[in-house]
Amino acid sequence: MNAPFHARAGLRDPFTAFVCDDATADMLRPVAVEHGWSPEKVNKGGLRNAVQSLSVSASPNILFVDLSESGDPLNDINALAEVCEPGTIVIASGQVNDVRLYRDLVASGIHDYLLKPFTVDQLRDTFAHAQSILSGPRGEAQVDKPHVMTAVVGVRGGVGASTLATSLAWLLGEKAHRTTALLDLDVHFGTGALALDLEPGRGLTDAIENPSRIDGLFIERAMVRANERLSVLSAEAPINTPLITDGTAFFQLQEEMRNAFESTVIDLPRQMLIQYPHMVHDAHVAVVVAELTLAATRDTIRLLAWLKSNAPQTKVIVVANGVPSGGALEISKKDFEQSIERSVDIVFPEDGKLAAQAAKLGKPMAEVATGKMAGPFAQLSNMVLSHASEEGSAAEVKGAPAAKPSLVGNLKSMLAKKAA
Ligand SMILES: Nc1ncnc2c1ncn2[C@@H]1O[C@H](COP(=O)(O)OP(=O)(O)O)[C@@H](O)[C@H]1O
Numbered sequence: 001m002n003a004p005f006h007a008r009a010g011l012r013d014p015f016t017a018f019v020c021d022d023a024t025a026d027m028l029r030p031v032a033v034e035h036g037w038s039p040e041k042v043n044k045g046g047l048r049n050a051v052q053s054l055s056v057s058a059s060p061n062i063l064f065v066d067l068s069e070s071g072d073p074l075n076d077i078n079a080l081a082e083v084c085e086p087g088t089i090v091i092a093s094g095q096v097n098d099v100r101l102y103r104d105l106v107a108s109g110i111h112d113y114l115l116k117p118f119t120v121d122q123l124r125d126t127f128a129h130a131q132s133i134l135s136g137p138r139g140e141a142q143v144d145k146p147h148v149m150t151a152v153v154g155v156r157g158g159v160g161a162s163t164l165a166t167s168l169a170w171l172l173g174e175k176a177h178r179t180t181a182l183l184d185l186d187v188h189f190g191t192g193a194l195a196l197d198l199e200p201g202r203g204l205t206d207a208i209e210n211p212s213r214i215d216g217l218f219i220e221r222a223m224v225r226a227n228e229r230l231s232v233l234s235a236e237a238p239i240n241t242p243l244i245t246d247g248t249a250f251f252q253l254q255e256e257m258r259n260a261f262e263s264t265v266i267d268l269p270r271q272m273l274i275q276y277p278h279m280v281h282d283a284h285v286a287v288v289v290a291e292l293t294l295a296a297t298r299d300t301i302r303l304l305a306w307l308k309s310n311a312p313q314t315k316v317i318v319v320a321n322g323v324p325s326g327g328a329l330e331i332s333k334k335d336f337e338q339s340i341e342r343s344v345d346i347v348f349p350e351d352g353k354l355a356a357q358a359a360k361l362g363k364p365m366a367e368v369a370t371g372k373m374a375g376p377f378a379q380l381s382n383m384v385l386s387h388a389s390e391e392g393s394a395a396e397v398k399g400a401p402a403a404k405p406s407l408v409g410n411l412k413s414m415l416a417k418k419a420a
């Protein structure tokens, strides 16, 4: 159950319903509670209210909508499609018993149509199926999760960029149920595999040497699996061999990962950013990891300016990591923020114990974190996902084609055909 994960601002609600009558509402509320959803998400008002409400707020993961008061359900639901974001699973119900309507609704992207009166068990079945789709692997998914690409850059060495990149990748897999690739571009000294207690293998080295070999199959073979939803591409290239590549390999890898996974996290050492600036162009989000020191302040200013001019469409999250409690700060957060002319989005306290424990267990820090340290991690992955889904982010500009057509797209083309 990932309800708490979705509770934060900017992210989708797990569930919302709009129903026309008390009987339906009374049946839905306890079933919602069984799923860990708030019974208050069962609203009165049917399709019309759904459209009104969704036009001003984010779409939920699962939307139940009552079509009973709709004179022309198929046409009316077009209005819903206009305001409903891709990825939402729509379950409709109504009184019209017409197999053609059912078929048309399903063809238009509606997940299920429950004919009134329906039973509690029918309701449970359809919710269970919807949830299995939401958490299922990409191949079986009926919903599109547009690819989310995040680059994590440390403003200086040792600020914890790799720690946060690994944790973010793990969170996207484990908590957001996205198949995720971690691409560790610290080719000689990468810790992406090590941090997950894995051998890096030769995948990344092979890719750099033979970029023309990179395709879907290559990705499948070369990536090392950390768990069901997280794979890593990392290297420990011999330190007597300089990195010789024009960056084609990295570009290709990015392309293939976009096709094969629902999210990519790139651990991008800052010198690689200078060498291969295109690595950030297609990233929806750049996580800039800093510490509260004078040197990091200077480099944060420079890095933010660089991002503004080189990747203006990329949303930036500024993280202050390893912030000591007490007065041991080189520069205060306030002064840091004043200097970089923006606020810090997320603060990770210094926690040497936790860092050591994570390293010893070969687990990402996010997996081991509890209490005060768990909050910023959830914040990080939530922010990444909500930034990536915002209008005008690189997602819209350069997103991969959706695995399946969206509800909106489907409906539009179907209605166009009907009108013709
Ligand atoms: N919040 C933190 N508190 C304490 N130690 C941390 C924290 N974040 C990272 N570390 C530790 O700092 C060291 C450097 O982290 P790393 O992620 O490799 O930095 P970078 O990739 O920026 O060079 C690691 O040993 C890591 O465990």
Ligand SMILES: [Mg+2]
Pocket: 161, 162, 163, 186, 269
């Ligand atoms: Mg690193």
